Amino acid sequence: MSESNLEQKVKEIGEQGLLQKLHRFCPPDMIGDDAAVMQTLPEQSLIVTTDVLVEGVHFSDRTTSPEDAGWRAAAANLSDLAAMGATPLGITVGLAINGDTAVSWVEKLYQGMNDCLQVYHTPIVGGDVVRSPINTISITAFGQANPNCIIRRTNARPGYAIVVTGIHGAAKAGLELLLNPELGKNLSDSEKNTLIKAHQRPKPRLDILPTLQEILSSSCLLSSSIPLAGMDSSDGLADAIIQICKFSQVGAKIERSQIPIPPAFPNWLSPEQSIEWVLYGGEDFELVLCLPLEIAESLVEKLNKESAIIGRITQEKTVKLIDSTGNHADEILHLSQGFQHFK
Amino acid sequence: MSESNLEQKVKEIGEQGLLQKLHRFCPPDMIGDDAAVMQTLPEQSLIVTTDVLVEGVHFSDRTTSPEDAGWRAAAANLSDLAAMGATPLGITVGLAINGDTAVSWVEKLYQGMNDCLQVYHTPIVGGDVVRSPINTISITAFGQANPNCIIRRTNARPGYAIVVTGIHGAAKAGLELLLNPELGKNLSDSEKNTLIKAHQRPKPRLDILPTLQEILSSSCLLSSSIPLAGMDSSDGLADAIIQICKFSQVGAKIERSQIPIPPAFPNWLSPEQSIEWVLYGGEDFELVLCLPLEIAESLVEKLNKESAIIGRITQEKTVKLIDSTGNHADEILHLSQGFQHFK
Numbered sequence: 313m314s315e316s317n318l319e320q321k322v323k324e325i326g327e328q329g330l331l332q333k334l335h336r337f338c339p340p341d342m343i344g345d346d347a348a349v350m351q352t353l354p355e356q357s358l359i360v361t362t363d364v365l366v367e368g369v370h371f372s373d374r375t376t377s378p379e380d381a382g383w384r385a386a387a388a389n390l391s392d393l394a395a396m397g398a399t400p401l402g403i404t405v406g407l408a409i410n411g412d413t414a415v416s417w418v419e420k421l422y423q424g425m426n427d428c429l430q431v432y433h434t435p436i437v438g439g440d441v442v443r444s445p446i447n448t449i450s451i452t453a454f455g456q457a458n459p460n461c462i463i464r465r466t467n468a469r470p471g472y473a474i475v476v477t478g479i480h481g482a483a484k485a486g487l488e489l490l491l492n493p494e495l496g497k498n499l500s501d502s503e504k505n506t507l508i509k510a511h512q513r514p515k516p517r518l519d520i521l522p523t524l525q526e527i528l529s530s531s532c533l534l535s536s537s538i539p540l541a542g543m544d545s546s547d548g549l550a551d552a553i554i555q556i557c558k559f560s561q562v563g564a565k566i567e568r569s570q571i572p573i574p575p576a577f578p579n580w581l582s583p584e585q586s587i588e589w590v591l592y593g594g595e596d597f598e599l600v601l602c603l604p605l606e607i608a609e610s611l612v613e614k615l616n617k618e619s620a621i622i623g624r625i626t627q628e629k630t631v632k633l634i635d636s637t638g639n640h641a642d643e644i645l646h647l648s649q650g651f652q653h654f655k
Numbered sequence: 656m657s658e659s660n661l662e663q664k665v666k667e668i669g670e671q672g673l674l675q676k677l678h679r680f681c682p683p684d685m686i687g688d689d690a691a692v693m694q695t696l697p698e699q700s701l702i703v704t705t706d707v708l709v710e711g712v713h714f715s716d717r718t719t720s721p722e723d724a725g726w727r728a729a730a731a732n733l734s735d736l737a738a739m740g741a742t743p744l745g746i747t748v749g750l751a752i753n754g755d756t757a758v759s760w761v762e763k764l765y766q767g768m769n770d771c772l773q774v775y776h777t778p779i780v781g782g783d784v785v786r787s788p789i790n791t792i793s794i795t796a797f798g799q800a801n802p803n804c805i806i807r808r809t810n811a812r813p814g815y816a817i818v819v820t821g822i823h824g825a826a827k828a829g830l831e832l833l834l835n836p837e838l839g840k841n842l843s844d845s846e847k848n849t850l851i852k853a854h855q856r857p858k859p860r861l862d863i864l865p866t867l868q869e870i871l872s873s874s875c876l877l878s879s880s881i882p883l884a885g886m887d888s889s890d891g892l893a894d895a896i897i898q899i900c901k902f903s904q905v906g907a908k909i910e911r912s913q914i915p916i917p918p919a920f921p922n923w924l925s926p927e928q929s930i931e932w933v934l935y936g937g938e939d940f941e942l943v944l945c946l947p948l949e950i951a952e953s954l955v956e957k958l959n960k961e962s963a964i965i966g967r968i969t970q971e972k973t974v975k976l977i978d979s980t981g982n983h984a985d986e987i988l989h990l991s992q993g994f995q996h997f998k
Binding site for chain 2: 345346347348349350351352354355356357358359360361362363364365366368369370391392393395396398401402404405406407408437438439440441442443444445446448450452453454455457459462464465466543544
C-alpha cells in the first residue's frame with residue numbers, strides 16, 4: 313500500500329467497521345442474514361463462476377489503481393458469465409485484508425467494482441471480510457441462462473464460423489504503455505488513451521447476449537437447441553480458439569487479415585509485434601463464438617463494426633493461422649509453441 | 656505446513672497441475688467451461704453465502720488437520736444455508752495457495768470438504784486455484800428455498816418460542832481439550848471423543864429442514880407465509896439470540912435450565928464455566944429458530960431429544976437469562992458485556 317500513514321487503516325476500525333462502510337455498495341435488503349436471497353426466472357439454468365485475485369500476484373498498486381483493480385475483477389467475472397450466455401444476477405465478494413491497508417483503498421476497490429457492476433445492473437449481494445497478511449479478493453458471480461442457449465467450449469462443430477465480438481491486443485498494448493510510456497512516443501494522446509482504457513476498464517460483452525437471443529428467436533432456432541460454442545478471450549485470442557477446439561475435438565482456420573486490430577497498430581508496431589499482442593496479449597474480455605454461418609453473419613451485421621468472422625471450425629484438429637494475401641506463411645498455433653514462437 | 660521436505664510441493668506441479676488433481680472432487684460435467692451450470696427448481700429462491708478462511712487466522716496445522724479444516728469450512732457454509740431454510744445446490748472453492756504447501760495437504764483439505772459435502776449430496780461445482788504467499792480458502796455455497804419458508808433474522812415476533820436444534824458448548828469444550836489435554840483428566844474417553852468430534856466434525860443442521868417443511872405443510876401454513884426467524888449459532892448461542900432480537904427489534908427471555916448442554920458438563924465444569932461455554936463458545940453450528948409455539952412444539956417433538964424450546968421472544972427489547980429454579984439471579988445478555996462478564 314502506498315497510502316499515507318495519516319490515513320485511517322483497516323485495523324483501526326476492524327473487520328466489522330469495514331463491513332459497515334462497505335454496506336453502501338450492497339442493496340439494503342441484502343444485509344444481515346446468513347445468506348443472500350434472490351429471485352430467479354423459472355426454466356432458467358443457474359450459472360456460477362469464481363475468481364481469486366491476490367495482491368502482488370494479480371494486481372498491484374504499482375500498475376493498477378484500486379478503482380481499476382475493482383473494475384477489472386468485476387469485469388472478469390461478468391465476462392465469464394457472458395461467455396456462457398448468462399445474464400448476471402449478482403456477485404459475492406470475499407475480502408481478506410491486511411490491517412495496515414488504508415480504509416480508503418478498500419472503498420476505492422469497491423467503488424471500482426460497483427462502477428463496473430452498475431453498467432450491467434448487477435448487485436453485490438453478499439460477502440465476507442476477514443483479516444489476512446495478504447490482500448485477496450474472491451469474487452463469485454452467478455447468473456441465469458436459457459438452457460437451450462448456453463454457450464459451451466465443447467459445442468463447436470466443423471463448418472461453424474468463428475466470430476470475435478471486438479478488437480484484440482488493445483489491453484496488452486495499454487499495459488505496455490503504462491509500464492513503458494516511452495513506447496507511445498509516436499502515438500496521439502487519443503490513441504494512447506484508448507489503449508490504456510482497454511487495459512484499465514475492459515468491458516464484459518454481456519451487451520451481445522440480447523442480440524444473439526433475438527437472432528436465435530427470429531430464426532426459430534431458440535427452441536431447437538442449436539449448440540453454441542465459445543468462451544471469453546481473457547487469456548488471449550489464440551488461447552480461446554485452441555481451448556474451444558480442444559474441448560470440441562475440432563480444429564480451426566483463422567484468416568489473419570480478418571482479425572480486427574487496434575487502429576493504432578499498423579503504423580506503430582511491426583507486423584510480428586502486432587500479431588503477437590493480438591493473439592497472445594490477453595485480457596481484452598471479448599467473446600470468441602463458434603456459430604452456424606447464418607447466425608454468425610446476422611450477429612456480426614447487428615453488432616458494431618469491430619466484430620468479425622475471422623475463420624471456420626474444421627474437422628482437421630489443427631488450429632491454423634492462414635494469410636490469403638500471401639504475405640505470411642501458414643502457421644499452426646499451439647499454446648506453448650505459439651508463445652515461444654512470438655517471444 | 657508441517658510437511659516433510661520429501662513430499663511433492665504445489666510449486667512443483669503448478670496451479671494447473673494442482674487443478675488436475677482436484678478435478679476428482681468435482682462432477683465430471685462441471686469441468687472445462689468458464690462457469691458451472693446447474694438446474695434449479697422453478698418457484699424457488701436462490702440463496703447464496705460466502706466465507707473466507709485464512710491459514711493462521713481461521714485454521715492452523717497446529718490445532719486442525721487439513722481434513723478437519725476442509726470439513727469445517729464446508730460445514731460452516733452449509734450451516735449458513737440451513738440457517739436460511741435452504742437446500743444446497745453446490746459450492747465453489749477459491750483456493751489461494753503457497754507454492755511450498757504439500758500437494759497432499761491440499762488433497763486432504765479437499766477430501767475433508769468432500770466428506771462433509773457428500774453427507775448432504777452437495778457437489779463442488781467450480782473453483783479457482785491461484786498462487787499466494789498465504790493459504791486462503793474462499794467458499795461460496797448456493798442453495799434454493801421455498802420463498803414462503805425462508806428463515807430470516809428479521810422475522811422474530813413477540814410470543815414466538817425460541818428453539819435450539821441441539822447441544823451448545825460442546826465444540827468449545829472439544830477445542831479446549833485439544834489445546835489443553837490435561838483439562839480432560841476427569842472425563843471418560845467416550846466423553847472426550849464426543850466433545851472433540853463436536854469441534855472437528857460439526858454437522859450443519861440441514862437435516863431439520865424436511866421436518867420443518869412437513870410441519871408447515873400439515874398445518875396448512877406453508878402457503879400462508881408465516882414469518883420464520885432464526886440463524887445458526889456459529890458465533891455462539893448468545894450471539895444468535897441477540898442478533899435475531901436486534902434485527903427483529905424484539906427481546907427474549909431464556910430459561911437457563913432449558914438449554915441442552917453436553918452430558919459431561921455438570922460433573923466436570925463449574926456452573927459459571929459451563930454457561931460461558933454454552934452461551935459464548937461458538938462453532939456448534941446448531942440452528943436457533945424463533946417460531947409460533949405450536950410449530951416449535953411439533954418440531955421439538957419430531958427432532959431428537961437434544962433439541963428444546965429454551966425461551967420466548969418478548970416485546971421488551973432486552974435479552975434476559977432467567978433461572979426459574981432460583982439458583983441464579985436474572986441477567987441481561989449483551990454481546991460485549993456478556994463476554995466481559997464471563998471472562
